[in-house]
Amino acid sequence: MQQETYDSGPNQALTRYEPSAGGVPTRQDMHAVTAAWEALMAGEERGLEHVRPSIRASWARSQRLGVNPYLPRVPVVLSAAELEAEQERSCLLAVAQPLIESAVTMLRDDPWMLTISDRSGHILHTNGHPRILEWAGELNAVPGGSMAEEHIGTGAANAVLASGGAEYVLWSEHYCQVLHDWACLGVPVRYPSTRELMGVLVAGGDELTPLLTVKILGRLAARLEQLLAHEELVRRVALLDTHQRFLLDHPQDAVLALDGRGQVWGVSPAVAQFLPAPQHLFAHSLLRVPGLQVEGLRACTQPPDGRPYEIAVHTQERGLTLRATALPVNSEQHVVGSLVVLRPPTAARPQRGTSTPQWRARYTFADLRGAAPAFQHSVTLARRAAETTFPVLLLGESGTGKEVLAQAIHTASPRGQGPFVAVNCGAGSDELLSAELFGYAAGAFTGAVKGGRKGKVELAHGGTLFLDEVEAMSAKMQVSLLRVLEEGRVTPVGAEAPVGVDVRVIAAANEDVQEAVGQKRFRLDLYHRLAVFPILLPPLRERTEDLPVLIRHLLDDLGFSHVQPTAEVVTLLCRYAWPGNVRELKNVLLRAAHLAPGTAITPAELPQEISSVVAQPASPPHGSLRDTEHEMIVRVLADTQGNLTMAAARLGIHRATLYRKVKKFGLRRVG
Numbered sequence: 129m130q131q132e133t134y135d136s137g138p139n140q141a142l143t144r145y146e147p148s149a150g151g152v153p154t155r156q157d158m159h160a161v162t163a164a165w166e167a168l169m170a171g172e173e174r175g176l177e178h179v180r181p182s183i184r185a186s187w188a189r190s191q192r193l194g195v196n197p198y199l200p201r202v203p204v205v206l207s208a209a210e211l212e213a214e215q216e217r218s219c220l221l222a223v224a225q226p227l228i229e230s231a232v233t234m235l236r237d238d239p240w241m242l243t244i245s246d247r248s249g250h251i252l253h254t255n256g257h258p259r260i261l262e263w264a265g266e267l268n269a270v271p272g273g274s275m276a277e278e279h280i281g282t283g284a285a286n287a288v289l290a291s292g293g294a295e296y297v298l299w300s301e302h303y304c305q306v307l308h309d310w311a312c313l314g315v316p317v318r319y320p321s322t323r324e325l326m327g328v329l330v331a332g333g334d335e336l337t338p339l340l341t342v343k344i345l346g347r348l349a350a351r352l353e354q355l356l357a358h359e360e361l362v363r364r365v366a367l368l369d370t371h372q373r374f375l376l377d378h379p380q381d382a383v384l385a386l387d388g389r390g391q392v393w394g395v396s397p398a399v400a401q402f403l404p405a406p407q408h409l410f411a412h413s414l415l416r417v418p419g420l421q422v423e424g425l426r427a428c429t430q431p432p433d434g435r436p437y438e439i440a441v442h443t444q445e446r447g448l449t450l451r452a453t454a455l456p457v458n459s460e461q462h463v464v465g466s467l468v469v470l471r472p473p474t475a476a477r478p479q480r481g482t483s484t485p486q487w488r489a490r491y492t493f494a495d496l497r498g499a500a501p502a503f504q505h506s507v508t509l510a511r512r513a514a515e516t517t518f519p520v521l522l523l524g525e526s527g528t529g530k531e532v533l534a535q536a537i538h539t540a541s542p543r544g545q546g547p548f549v550a551v552n553c554g555a556g557s558d559e560l561l562s563a564e565l566f567g568y569a570a571g572a573f574t575g576a577v578k579g580g581r582k583g584k585v586e587l588a589h590g591g592t593l594f595l596d597e598v599e600a601m602s603a604k605m606q607v608s609l610l611r612v613l614e615e616g617r618v619t620p621v622g623a624e625a626p627v628g629v630d631v632r633v634i635a636a637a638n639e640d641v642q643e644a645v646g647q648k649r650f651r652l653d654l655y656h657r658l659a660v661f662p663i664l665l666p667p668l669r670e671r672t673e674d675l676p677v678l679i680r681h682l683l684d685d686l687g688f689s690h691v692q693p694t695a696e697v698v699t700l701l702c703r704y705a706w707p708g709n710v711r712e713l714k715n716v717l718l719r720a721a722h723l724a725p726g727t728a729i730t731p732a733e734l735p736q737e738i739s740s741v742v743a744q745p746a747s748p749p750h751g752s753l754r755d756t757e758h759e760m761i762v763r764v765l766a767d768t769q770g771n772l773t774m775a776a777a778r779l780g781i782h783r784a785t786l787y788r789k790v791k792k793f794g795l796r797r798v799g
Contacts, residue, residue: 153298154336155299155335158298158299158300158301160175160178161178161179161183161299161300161301162299162300162308163175163178164176164178164179165179165187165300168187168191169197179301180301182287182291182295183282183297183301186277186281186282186286186287186290186303187281187282187303189277190277190281190282190303193277193278193281195277195278195279195280195281195303195304196304197281197303197304197305198304198305198306199280199304199306200306201266201267201268201306202267202268202269202273202274202275202279202280203268203274203279203280204273204274204276204279204501205268205270205272205273205274206250206272206273206274207272208272210272210505210508211250211271211272213508214246214250214252214272215252215271218246218252218326218327219326219356219359219388220244220246220252220317220326220327220356221244221252221253223352223355223356223359224244224252224253224317224327224329224352225244225253227348227351227352227355228242228244228253228255228348229255231348232255232256236257237257238257238333238337239257239259239260239333239334239335239337240256240257240260240331240332240333240337241254241255241256241257241260241261241264241331241332241333242254242255242256242329242330242331242348243269243285243329243330243332244317244327244328244329244330245275245285245327245328245330246326246327247289247325247326247327247328248274248276249274249275249276249277249279249285249286249289249328250272250273250274250275250276251269251270251271251272251273251274251275252271252327253271254269254270254271256333257333260332260333260334263334264332267306267307275330276289277290280303280304280307281302281303281304282297282301282302282303282304283297283302283303283307283312284296284297284312284313284314284328284330284332285312285314285328285330287314288314288315288316288328288330289316289325289328292316292325293316294313294314294315294316294342294345294346295313295314296311296312296313296314296342297312297314298311298312298336299311309334310332310333310334311332311333311334311335311336312330312331312332313330313331313332313341313342313345314328314329314330314331314345315328315329315342315345315346315348315349316328316329316349317329317349317352317353317356318353319356319360319389320353320354320356320357320360321357321360321391321411322391329345329348329349329352331345360387363387363388363464363465364387364393364464364465366457366464367385367387367393367394367457367464367465368385368393368394370385370457370467371383371385371393371394371396371467372394374467375396378469380398381396381398381469381470382396382398382399382401382402382469382470383396383398383399383467383468383469383470384396384399384409384414384467384468384470385457385465385466385467385468386414386425386465386466386467386468387464387465388463388464388465389413390413390414390415390422390425391411391412391413391414392409392410392411392412392413392414393410393411393465395407395409395410399470402443402450402470402472403420403441403443403450403470404419404443414441414468419443419444420441420442420443420444421441421442421444422439422440422441422442423439423440423441423442423492423539423540424437424438424439424440424454424540424544425439425454425468426454426515435456436453436454436455436456437453437454437515437542438451438452438453438454438542438544438545439451439452439453439454439468440452440544441470450470450471451470451471451545452468452469452470452471453468453469453471454466454467454468454469455467455468455469487547487548487549487587487588487591488547488548489535489536489538489539489544489548489592490535491532491535491536491539492535492536492539492540493507493510493511493536493539493540495532495536496529496532496533496536497674497677497678497681498671498674498677498678499673499674499677500666500670500671500673500674502666502670502671503665503666503671503674506533506663506664506665506666507533509661509663510533510536510537510663511540512661513537513661513663514536514537514538514540514541515541516541516661517541517542517543517632518660518661519613519632519633519634519635519657519658519659519660519661520534520537520633520634520635520660520661520662520663521598521634521635521636521637521641521658521659521660521661521662521663522534522634522635522636522637522663522665523636523637523640523641523662523663523664523665524636524638524664524665524666524667525638525667525709526638526708526709526711527668527708527709527710527711527712528665528666528667528668528709528710529665529709529710529711530596530636530665531550531594531596531636533663533665534548534550534592534594534634534636535548535594537592537634538591538592538594538632538634541592541632543590543591543592543632546588546589546590546591546592547587547588547589547590547591547592548588548591548592548594549584549587549588549591549592549593549594550584550594550596551564551565551584551593551594551595551596552596552597553595553596553597553598553600553601553605554596554597554600558602558604558605561601561605562605562608562621563581563583563621564583564584565583565584565585565605565608565609565612565618566583566585566586566608566612566618566619566620566621567581567582567583567584567585567586567618567620567621568581568583568620568621568622568623569620569621569622569623569624582620583618583620585612585618585629585631586618586620586627586629588629588631589629589630589631590630590631591631591632592631592632592633592634593631593632593633593634594634594635594636595609595633595634595635595636595658596635596636597636597637597638598635598636598637598641598658599637599638599639599641599644599649599650601650603651606650606651606654607651609654610651610653610654610657612629613633613654613657614657616628616629616630617629633658635658641655641659642655667706667709668706668709668710668713669705669706672702675698675701675702675713676698676702678710678713679693679698679701679713679717682710682713682714682717683717683721686714686717686718686721688717688721690727691721691724691727691728691729692727692728692729693720693728693729694728694729694730694731696730696731697720697729697730697731697733697734700731700734700738700739701713701716701734701738704737704738716734716735716738717729719733719735720733720734721733758793761790761793761795762795765790765795772790
């Protein structure tokens with residue numbers, strides 16, 4: 129195969145593969161690859177010597193990941209809000225979109241399309257020939273669609289992400305059959321300063337044309353990186369100019385200048401009194417400096433916010449916590465970075481297991497474990513909620529970790545140094561809850577503490593009030609709480625005058641609060657006051673893929689780092705339904721670790737209801753997936769009397785996709 133080098137950015141020549149008649153397979157050359165793919169789908173390994181090693185390796189990974197080779201379309205597509213957030217986080221789109229539009233305009237008659245994806249494989253933007261775009265739309269290869277290998281198997285975008293270099297994936301080299309009509313080429317796009325992979329530029333169509341080559345695609349990527357380098361330089365100059373002007377006004381301050389990705393480009397002399405070897409911070413990400421742990425630093429987003437916020441920098445060497453204020457720096461309506469002003473250090477936050485102040489939150493986002501999409505979506509929403517002061521309503525079954533998430537939101541918020549005060553609204557009578565929430569004056573009732581007592585609302589002043597099981601509040605208490613939230617004042621029981629309070633409320637409920645509103649058990653106005661930022665936590669049974677990580681984390685957290693569950697135990701734990709969710713899992717592990725005679729937890733240490741769970745038997749196979757697909761289409765066509773529109777709707781695929789499959793299988797259609 130030919131090789132060519134081209135300039136991909138400042139002082140950077142990269143090797144690219146240039147398709148040529150002698151180097152890249154044609155459709156006619158793909159018969160052996162197609163036969164190898166069909167054999168693999170039938171459970172046989174025949175003809176794999178005709179498949180390129182990188183494709184064979186990707187097929188094997190796709191099988192291990194459980195990708196369905198007969199997916200009708202890309203299965204994971206971000207919502208409009210998630211796509212917008214992803215586009216804002218990436219600095220690729222603003223520069224890449226005009227370049228792609230220009231390239232497509234010049235080559236508008238050629239049947240192919242261009243896509244730009246981020247480094248997670250999410251498509252950020254597409255453009256190209258209308259026919260190809262419509263075809264891609266049928267497959268969900270649209271902005272927001274995930275082209276990651278774990279979702280679609282072998283593809284050009286994830287091949288580039290895996291290798292870091294230019295790649296092509298042609299026709300039946302794709303793992304999913306629905307992509308077998310596509311020929312795709314991809315090249316990496318890198319950060320100009322660090323050469324880190326930041327995205328992928330992919331061109332695709334049904335045929336390779338003289339203009340659909342890695343050479344042309346590589347030149348587009350090189351131009352894109354040049355534009356990114358220019359943008360980066362302009363923003364860095366604006367950032368350093370602001371840094372210098374700030375130091376002229378505050379020469380004694382310890383100030384770091386960080387770009388949008390957290391890289392340090394400016395260090396004031398006073399930083400040396402707080403951080404060891406500050407000269408080594410230059411041109412490195414503050415988030416990746418050994419011995420430093422940074423909490424609360426935000427990525428720069430568009431449009432700019434501009435409001436200062438608090439972060440914390442923990443120094444491992446000195447065991448200190450530096451509190452700092454991050455000041456976003458704007459230039460021409462864009463956030464170009466931030467100035468981080470360090471303040472004199474305080475004692476480091478106590479480690480897990482040591483005594484902590486009564487109203488200090490214990491958990492941070494680092495304590496949340498799990499990669500399940502539903503759980504990660506909840507955590508993403510929680511991180512966004514932490515950036516605001518809006519009330520948050522956490523919904524989920526008992527034991528899903530709502531208080532842990534509430535503490536993480538509080539710790540990462542601007543109120544993180546304030547108190548975190550929790551109240552269980554379902555415990556006790558109205559009188560007890562009223563006294564606990566609002567406090568009482570001296571002599572308010574018989575048995576009252578001499579001098580009175582502050583309520584939890586007042587104790588949470590300047591911080592966060594966590595209302596657990598808020599749906600259990602009586603109608604009377606709901607009215608009292610609503611008045612406090614609306615007025616920002618609380619009147620202790622027996623007091624003559626109200627006390628002003630400033631609290632952020634995070635509420636949690638174990639049941640559907642909207643249903644309680646519909647049943648007149650919960651006030652609609654209070655619901656709207658609390659549910660400004662609702663977040664649903666999934667039950668453990670819906671995120672069983674997280675169990676191995678959770679098991680290890682909980683054992684470590686409980687002080688059993690030396691204990692290891694056997695593979696059989698992990699399998700049994702993954703089969704169990706977990707009605708008590710993470711709380712039940714924690715209790716089971718605590719009991720099992722105590723009972724384990726050595727360093728291994730075996731099934732003998734598990735409760736009967738878990739150790740006796742058996743796996744549900746899988747349905748016996750009925751031929752290949754191709755045969756199954758054929759039988760399903762035949763059956764649905766018969767049920768709909770050959771009506772392709774009705775059949776496609778029932779199968780959940782586009783009518784044009786069904787039409788191609790009908791032609792492929794040689795089926796007759798009635799209408």
